[in-house]
Amino acid sequence: xxxxxxxxxxxxxxxxxxxxxxxxxxxxxxxxxxxxxxxxxxxxxxxxxxxxxxxxxxxxxxxxxxxxxxxxxxxxxxxxxxxxxxxxxxxxxxxxxxxxxxxxxxxxxxxxxxxxxxxxxxxxxxxxxxxxxxxxxxxxxxxxxxxxxxxxxxxxxxxxxxxxxxxxxxxxxxxxxxxxxxxxxxxxxxxxxxxxxxxxxxxxxxxxxxxxxxxxxxxxxxxxxxxxxxxxxxxxxxxxxxxxxxxxxxxxxxxxxxxxxxxxxxxxxxxxxxxxxxxxxxxxxxxxxxxxxxxxxxxxxxxxxxxxxxxxxxxxxxxxxxxxxxxxxxxxxxxxxxxxxxxxxxxxxxxxxxxxxxxxxxxxxxxxxxxxxxxxxxxxxxxxxxxxxxxxxxxxxxxxxxxxxxxxxxxxxxxxxxxxxxxxxxxxxxxxxxxxxxxxxxxxxxxxxxxxxxxxxxxxxxxxxxxxxxxxxx
Amino acid sequence: xxxxxxxxxxxxxxxxxxxxxxxxxxxxxxxxxxxxxxxxxxxxxxxxxxxxxxxxxxxxxxxxxxxxxxxxxxxxxxxxxxxxxxxxxxxxxxxxxxxxxxxxxxxxxxxxxxxxxxxxxxxxxxxxxxxxxxxxxxxxxxxxxxxxxxxxxxxxxxxxxxxxxxxxxxxxxxxxxxxxxxxxxxxxxxxxxxxxxxxxxxxxxxxxxxxxxxxxxxxxxxxxxxxxxxxxxxxxxxxxxxxxxxxxxxxxxxxxxxxxxxxxxxxxxxxxxxxxxxxxxxxxxxxxxxxxxxxxxxxxxxxxxxxxxxxxxxxxxxxxxxxxxxxxxxxxxxxxxxxxxxxxxxxxxxxxxxxxxxxxxxxxxxxxxxxxxxxxxxxxxxxxxxxxxxxxxxxxxxxxxxxxxxxxxxxxxxxxxxxxxxxxxxxxxxxxxxxxxxxxxxxxxxxxxxxxxxxxxxxxxxxxxxxxxxxxxx
Numbered sequence: 043x044x045x046x047x048x049x050x051x052x053x054x055x056x057x058x059x060x061x062x063x064x065x066x067x068x069x070x071x072x073x074x075x076x077x078x079x080x081x082x083x084x085x086x087x088x089x090x091x092x093x094x095x096x097x098x099x100x101x102x103x104x105x106x107x108x109x110x111x112x113x114x115x116x117x118x119x120x121x122x123x124x125x126x127x128x129x130x131x132x133x134x135x136x137x138x139x140x141x142x143x144x145x146x147x148x149x150x151x152x153x154x155x156x157x158x159x160x161x162x163x164x165x166x167x168x169x170x171x172x173x174x175x176x177x178x179x180x181x182x183x184x185x186x187x188x189x190x191x192x193x194x195x196x197x198x199x200x201x202x203x204x205x206x207x208x209x210x211x212x213x214x215x216x217x218x219x220x221x222x223x224x225x226x227x228x229x230x231x232x233x234x235x236x237x238x239x240x241x242x243x244x245x246x247x248x249x250x251x252x253x254x255x256x257x258x259x260x261x262x263x264x265x266x267x268x269x270x271x272x273x274x275x276x277x278x279x280x281x282x283x284x285x286x287x288x289x290x291x292x293x294x295x296x297x298x299x300x301x302x303x304x305x306x307x308x309x310x311x312x313x314x315x316x317x318x319x320x321x322x323x324x325x326x327x328x329x330x331x332x333x334x335x336x337x338x339x340x341x342x343x344x345x346x347x348x349x350x351x352x353x354x355x356x357x358x359x360x361x362x363x364x365x366x367x368x369x370x371x372x373x374x375x376x377x378x379x380x381x382x383x384x385x386x387x388x389x390x391x392x393x394x395x396x397x398x399x400x401x402x403x404x405x406x407x408x409x410x411x412x413x414x415x416x417x418x419x420x421x422x423x424x425x426x427x428x429x430x431x432x433x434x435x436x437x438x439x440x441x442x443x444x445x446x447x448x449x450x451x452x453x454x455x456x457x458x459x460x461x462x463x464x465x466x467x468x469x470x471x472x473x474x475x476x477x478x479x480x481x482x483x484x485x486x487x488x489x490x491x492x493x494x495x496x497x498x499x500x501x502x503x504x505x506x507x508x509x510x511x512x513x514x515x516x
Numbered sequence: 517x518x519x520x521x522x523x524x525x526x527x528x529x530x531x532x533x534x535x536x537x538x539x540x541x542x543x544x545x546x547x548x549x550x551x552x553x554x555x556x557x558x559x560x561x562x563x564x565x566x567x568x569x570x571x572x573x574x575x576x577x578x579x580x581x582x583x584x585x586x587x588x589x590x591x592x593x594x595x596x597x598x599x600x601x602x603x604x605x606x607x608x609x610x611x612x613x614x615x616x617x618x619x620x621x622x623x624x625x626x627x628x629x630x631x632x633x634x635x636x637x638x639x640x641x642x643x644x645x646x647x648x649x650x651x652x653x654x655x656x657x658x659x660x661x662x663x664x665x666x667x668x669x670x671x672x673x674x675x676x677x678x679x680x681x682x683x684x685x686x687x688x689x690x691x692x693x694x695x696x697x698x699x700x701x702x703x704x705x706x707x708x709x710x711x712x713x714x715x716x717x718x719x720x721x722x723x724x725x726x727x728x729x730x731x732x733x734x735x736x737x738x739x740x741x742x743x744x745x746x747x748x749x750x751x752x753x754x755x756x757x758x759x760x761x762x763x764x765x766x767x768x769x770x771x772x773x774x775x776x777x778x779x780x781x782x783x784x785x786x787x788x789x790x791x792x793x794x795x796x797x798x799x800x801x802x803x804x805x806x807x808x809x810x811x812x813x814x815x816x817x818x819x820x821x822x823x824x825x826x827x828x829x830x831x832x833x834x835x836x837x838x839x840x841x842x843x844x845x846x847x848x849x850x851x852x853x854x855x856x857x858x859x860x861x862x863x864x865x866x867x868x869x870x871x872x873x874x875x876x877x878x879x880x881x882x883x884x885x886x887x888x889x890x891x892x893x894x895x896x897x898x899x900x901x902x903x904x905x906x907x908x909x910x911x912x913x914x915x916x917x918x919x920x921x922x923x924x925x926x927x928x929x930x931x932x933x934x935x936x937x938x939x940x941x942x943x944x945x946x947x948x949x950x951x952x953x954x955x956x957x958x959x960x961x962x963x964x965x966x967x968x969x970x971x972x973x974x975x976x977x978x979x980x981x982x983x984x985x986x987x988x989x990x
Binding site: 150151171176204205208209210211230231232254255257259281285286287325327328329331332334335388413415416417418 | 624625626645646647650676677678679682683684685687688704705706727728729730731732733755756757758759760761796797798799801802803804805806808809862887888889890891892
């Protein structure tokens with residue numbers, strides 16, 4: 043596939059572009075390499091050009107030019123995704139939103155920003171008025187708000203607020219369509235689900251309105267247990283304390299905390315399974331009272347009581363949790379990969395225990411407690427010692443047979459990583475907003491191959507990716 | 517029982533006192549008359565004197581003097597309780613905390629105040645900094661914070677934060693003991709449960725530290741349904757929306773809303789069962805999107821869209837909910853009384869339905885959705901057409917047999933209105949803090965009659981009350 047890149051550059055005039063292959067390749071990637079499967083499948087993916095608009099008018103000009111020349115456009119936030127969300131499978135243009143990073147308004151309960159604003163930078167501004175975002179990924183410091191909404195599902199804060207998919211956790215998205223004359227659409231309420239978590243396949247987000255909540259000093263607590271089961275039971279009960287304001291409740295089985303959290307090594311032994319919690323300053327008394335109910339609980343770290351020296355150099359708890367757990371494990375043991383599981387309420391603890399016992403050292407337990415449809419349960423991001431794609435599929439099948447559905451992080455499509463079925467609203471919106479299918483091609487199976495059978499057991503392979511690879515080889 | 521009131525007055529010097537029998541009688545009562553049983557039992561209760569301290573030193577002087585003369589002291593907030601919590605069964609002194617109403621400090625997530633501060637007045641001050649109390653009773657405008665903590669259990673806000681009993685929903689109580697030289701004790705964490713919801717039987721609260729949350733403009737929504745069952749199902753699902761910030765979710769069966777909410781009468785027909793909700797301004801879009809999923813839902817009122825004229829004269833939703841529902845029903849039909857039920861998760865909707873069908877017009881459904889041990893369920897404050905104490909007891913027994921435990925609001929003791937068992941921590945604390953049993957006598961069964969059998973079916977009758985009545989008659 044050869045695109046008329048020169049024509050495109052001429053059409054967009056002075057808008058910032060980059061075609062240095064090293065830099066383009068860099069901006070064509072995310073953390074897909076957490077998955078050995080995606081690493082193999084996507085390693086050669088690269089755009090032809092990176093365009094970096096400074097404002098919505100420039101986005102409009104880029105989309106109009108690309109539409110006219112039928113060049114694919116893949117929007118990208120900060121590239122902190124894990125499933126190749128923002129990787130341009132068919133080449134073309136990476137639309138780098140990083141320069142659109144302004145916070146445009148802050149009001150009680152609301153912040154409006156451009157999509158490229160980093161989440162930590164948004165909070166820095168909203169905190170001056172005592173507010174902060176409800177939730178963020180573990181890549182808080184480096185992730186953009188647009189990327190989080192388009193490619194994330196929840197994270198730190200989900201123990202209080204549920205996930206991004208829940209009504210009320212995104213307030214408004216402004217989206218440009220991929221047409222001859224791009225239109226700006228304002229999505230609110232039910233309509234948000236059409237474009238949120240769509241990987242930018244059906245519109246380009248140019249403004250994001252998010253809910254805010256009260257900002258507090260969050261203390262990092264690490265509580266140790268001698269078994270994973272005891273840690274999970276404590277974490278579950280802690281999460282059910284409605285009066286205790288928490289932002290994170292993570293459980294990680296031994297020996298992972300000692301083995302992988304190198305800066306915390308002196309605090310945790312190889313026998314410790316740990317619970318990581320973020321607790322609002324004014325809930326600390328209650329947290330400690332609750333923890334004292336558990337004789338087996340050992341408080342290994344309490345940032346609110348640690349000296350500045352003891353805190354120095356320690357990453358915050360949220361950078362040990364969610365996918366940062368995987369990252370830290372990978373750095374120590376490159377053969378580690380991970381899964382994403384849901385342990386459905388109300389049998390979550392029994393399911394966790396059974397799966398933990400089944401796999402032993404091949405799968406190390408990692409739970410993230412969340413509110414889910416009004417109840418407390420946990421997701422898992424277990425660490426898996428990777429041996430082969432076949433064994434990985436077996437491990438997935440065993441999880442599902444034992445009652446824990448897997449959201450497969452070794453797939454680059456929306457459906458295969460998600461609900462394994464067509465999202466009719468997202469598809470219908472793509473028909474309206476991207477009639478030629480130029481936005482982030484290859485990520486929405488329903489568009490590319492409406493008859494794809496998710497139950498057949500084989501991965502969806504985007505033909506454009508293959509063609510692109512052949513063209514590159516030719 | 518004749519107390520040395522003259523000696524007491526001499527001992528306390530210039531501290532404000534009131535002995536006008538009409539005024540003393542007024543300050544010896546609460547809303548006990550919601551219950552025809554309590555009305556009969558407690559109607560003649562009156563103190564000998566009302567003492568109104570201006571500060572903690574004056575409380576100390578009052579307690580020391582009363583201890584020396586063995587005069588009972590019953591602490592009183594604003595007298596908005598419903599079970600005679602602050603009624604001086606053995607006479608003596610009512611300790612009226614109303615003049616100790618200062619807010620002494622506000623910080624992120626925390627407010628410290630004197631016990632007599634009214635909850636609405638606290639919020640008025642904390643809202644200047646964007647904060648408000650997590651929860652309040654429907655008597656928000658007139659209830660004191662000390663009375664709420666000593667005699668309440670939750671209310672508006674419990675849908676988000678659970679109840680007052682939950683760790684973290686009270687931060688600190690400063691309590692004076694009833695001894696020759698009263699000591700000040702600071703209770704936090706687990707220790708709070710010894711003195712919170714103890715009706716002032718084991719210490720006098722002189723300072724309260726409560727958690728704050730973000731203050732928002734709360735919109736009042738009234739959504740109508742043609743059946744109670746449909747309204748309850750909608751309310752339950754609404755409450756499970758983790759991303760939707762709610763402060764109140766109430767369900768009231770037809771024809772009560774039309775019959776009793778006189779100012780809302782033009783908005784609601786006699787066929788409407790309604791859901792009352794308080795929704796944070798920034799959750800309104802999400803609320804409306806959610807409500808549109810229910811074809812049968814009819815939005816009857818939305819304060820955020822109503823004209824100032826349409827809003828004029830309407831009480832806020834929280835003054836239609838919790839025990840204000842009972843109050844409004846009573847005003848129209850004096851024969852109405854109520855119960856307090858828990859419909860345990862996860863069968864709450866089935867239990868509600870079965871009980872509703874069982875009683876028909878004798879018991880009108882009224883549900884308050886709450887978070888309870890991490891889950892969404894509902895309490896009930898059903899309106900009961902009172903015929904006799906025997907029938908009321910039958911109705912209670914039927915509720916319990918059908919799976920809905922009753923917290924009996926027709927009893928003036930802690931245990932009978934609560935868990936029907938001795939609270940060992942409260943009792944132990946009373947032994948330390950009130951060794952002579954002078955604080956609010958007759959309210960803690962465990963103290964008065966350790967062998968009382970809650971299962972025998974008869975009410976605990978405080979002998980002091982009877983003696984007092986006889987003495988008054990003599």
